[in-house]
Amino acid sequence: MLVELRDYTKIIQGVTVLDKVSLTLESGKIYGVKGKNGSGKTMLLRALAGLIYPTAGSLLIDGTPLEKGHFPPSVGVLIETPSFVPKRTGLSNLLEISEIKGLISDQTVARALQAVGLDPKDPRPVRKYSLGMRQRLGIACAVMEWPSLLLLDEPVNALDPAGVEMACRLFDGARRHGAIVVIACHDSEELEGLFDERIDLSDGRIVGRRCPHE
Structure with missing residues (x-):
């Protein structure tokens, strides 16, 4: 998969939240998106997921512009706080979500x-989960179908060190399976060690790009 943003601009209620953002994202790589609160990290993930539509510019998937109301064909998303049906178990929640596309078995879930x-x-319902357990459930939901595009917003929030290590293994596994992985985070040395490329945002603009391992 090849994902491209071309001069992508999004204006919401007169505020420019993404400003002429141009990016090319390739399969088999992990991209880190860094920036302060309000820099546009979450909006960038929403744009890549097709959850918002550009005021100007475009999002292309394998060279084809993504039309309004459509989504990338294979995408897993964890943006902001994951939400599930509180009275159901974690397994029940994910089984219901998996039925939308019907791509995976109950055993895979x-x-x-x-x-x-x-x-x-x-047997516990999700309402009795700790914050860390809910975050783990959100990660499981995002990765369970082995999507070609994996978008993660602060994925290690509320995780203990063992949970962070687990998350890093999963994200690296997605890369090795050929996925494009985009991780937005404030400051996490563990995650930064995964990045093939780091993208710095400020006020909705890309202000820096570098390959940490070069």
Whole structure:
């Protein structure tokens, strides 16, 4: 998959939240998006997911502009606080989500929960989950279908060191499977070690790009 933003601009209620952003994202790479609160990190992920539509410019998937109301064909998303049906178990929530596309088996869903350190047989409803457990569930939801485009907003929030290590393994695994992985985060040395390229944002603009390992 090849994902391109071309002079992508988004204005909301007179405020420019993304300003002529141009990016090319390639399969098999992890891109880190860094910036202060309000810099445009979350809006950039929303743009890549097709959750907002540009005021000007375009988003292209494999060379084809993404039309309004459409989404990339294979995308996993964790943006802001993950939301689930509070009275259902983690497994029940993910099984219902998996039925939307019908791409994976119930066993694959269960394995995704195990991969993030959650027990598929846990009878507790999500409303009784800790913040860390909910974050793990959100990660499982994003990765369970092995999407070609994986968009993650502050994915290690509320995770303990073991959880951060688990998340890094999963994101690296997605890269090795050929996914484009985009991670927005404030400051995480563990995540930064994964980046093939770091993109710095400020006031909705790209102000710097570098490859940390060069």
